[in-house]
Amino acid sequence: MAPVPRLAAQRTMECPPWLRLERRVRFGDTDAAGVIQFHQLLRWCHEAYEESLERFGIGATEIFPRPDWRMAPPPGEPAAPDQSQPALGIALPIVHCSADYRRPLVCGDQLSINLQPRQLDPGRFEVSYRFDCGGQLAAQGLTRHRAITVADRQGCALPAAIRSWLEASGAHG
Amino acid sequence: MAPVPRLAAQRTMECPPWLRLERRVRFGDTDAAGVIQFHQLLRWCHEAYEESLERFGIGATEIFPRPDWRMAPPPGEPAAPDQSQPALGIALPIVHCSADYRRPLVCGDQLSINLQPRQLDPGRFEVSYRFDCGGQLAAQGLTRHRAITVADRQGCALPAAIRSWLEASGAHG
Amino acid sequence: MAPVPRLAAQRTMECPPWLRLERRVRFGDTDAAGVIQFHQLLRWCHEAYEESLERFGIGATEIFPRPDWRMAPPPGEPAAPDQSQPALGIALPIVHCSADYRRPLVCGDQLSINLQPRQLDPGRFEVSYRFDCGGQLAAQGLTRHRAITVADRQGCALPAAIRSWLEASGAHG
């Protein structure tokens, strides 16, 4: 096979698969004005963040709280790699979010979602989300997260898994 | 004070304040067909169940799981009466639900909600919800709940607080 | 009539009933971290905006789209005052929103909501929302709205009903 030209490789680098997602607007995302309810976009942002971590190789068990009786990984999936040192004493609540709506989105629209995660300081990061439809910018979202210890809700350093996702993503920013 | 006539007393008995609620249909409850999204009705059912317990005198802290760091009652409210014997080792998950839609509901509609809670056996109860709009039946919902121990998710007896709500409500069925 | 003392008048002015609302955090507003899902706050903002208009005297029929077969006001309520000149050719989509989360909110928390609506220019306004719990700032939200004609989605002037709400509210800012 012919060697992949450097530029193409770079382009691939600029858009690793965990930062480019797809989503279809569903009927339940709309309201009586016929377009999406504005706050659904922020739900989509969080789901895109979860899917991005998953595609990068970070399972939900490593990041998101689960009941004690279900700390094991989902059926048929490998245990979290850092099970011995779980990140689950740490929560990553959203401390700020925003969204801008540029074009109306309706049921059936197919969206491309681009994520741009960025570390802000040792204990905080943010993710920018760009939603395109038919090749045009439709909306943008932002979520800002802060690491805290679950036990006493004090600020702490980001978990290692999140740091590697941020580093790998930042290289393509 | 004048004695309350028997009939009025009965009417009051038939509809204690914790079983008759009100709700306004909001814009975000609708979809692009202009009417409510069907599954929002089931969200309303659960919120009506929570409000009914609250009006009867059972605080959210007695029934619904809260993070360990917030086991205290909400600011400015009394501690749960049975704090010494908390019901919080018990969860009441919904094992079945259903809904029937009779008339279209749109943004701005004012709803009357009637609840009819009923114990099924020592460990299970159900609540029927009737939604009227403009004096006409608009929709009905049903949620069936089962008591389980949080630790091992085994069936157990209903908490005392729920039993008294069921008994007081059943007398008006 | 006796003159209203200046201080009392000011206090009333500072907080007219349509700008100060209440809301209880429900179980369905929370996620597995035990606190509210961040995007629910923006749903609450929109519901507070709808309730504020309603308390001020602007019915949902005057502002929010309804299906053609239900253009009449809800059963038992008066027709919109400006039925002859309906605002319904105009939509007020949200073009921007944001939220800041200061303290964790859990199921059962009782919230005070303060709204501060503000006209930005002839065709746009925004509403700031402050959520307090137990006397402490818990979260803030913002929605920015733009008037457009439904038929061709071009910018236009705000409807008269919204302008009077903005003017009456601005005097208490």
Added chain:
Amino acid sequence: MAPVPRLAAQRTMECPPWLRLERRVRFGDTDAAGVIQFHQLLRWCHEAYEESLERFGIGATEIFPRPDWRMAPPPGEPAAPDQSQPALGIALPIVHCSADYRRPLVCGDQLSINLQPRQLDPGRFEVSYRFDCGGQLAAQGLTRHRAITVADRQGCALPAAIRSWLEASGAHG
């Protein structure tokens, strides 16, 4: 390779791609008990119904209401085949739904969804949804739909597109 036995072939027939979907439980689907909020399952049912139609080849534009200014198909997609005879004078509201919850579902769980659509009479159909997780039945849902004319909300015959989906699906029941 050995020939595939007839039974296995039938089994494949019994599960055409538009009746077997996948979904991941997201963090926002859960509540403070750590498991999914019961009514989210019914939202998933509707999204599975939409995705099934789409995979079968029926676009959202053919079935779901869209604003007049967006009656064209989504950017980059073909026009609905029956544009000349659109089904959009017909709505398919849900008149009944139900759900049964067998096993707790938590954030990160991967679900297989099997749909079984069935015509009930010339103007009504229902869809059964089976959710499996790790090879075990986790929940079941049901939505029942009725065809009505949008203009006067009277019962009418199901649109042709829905009838072909029901027929093709029924052969695999």
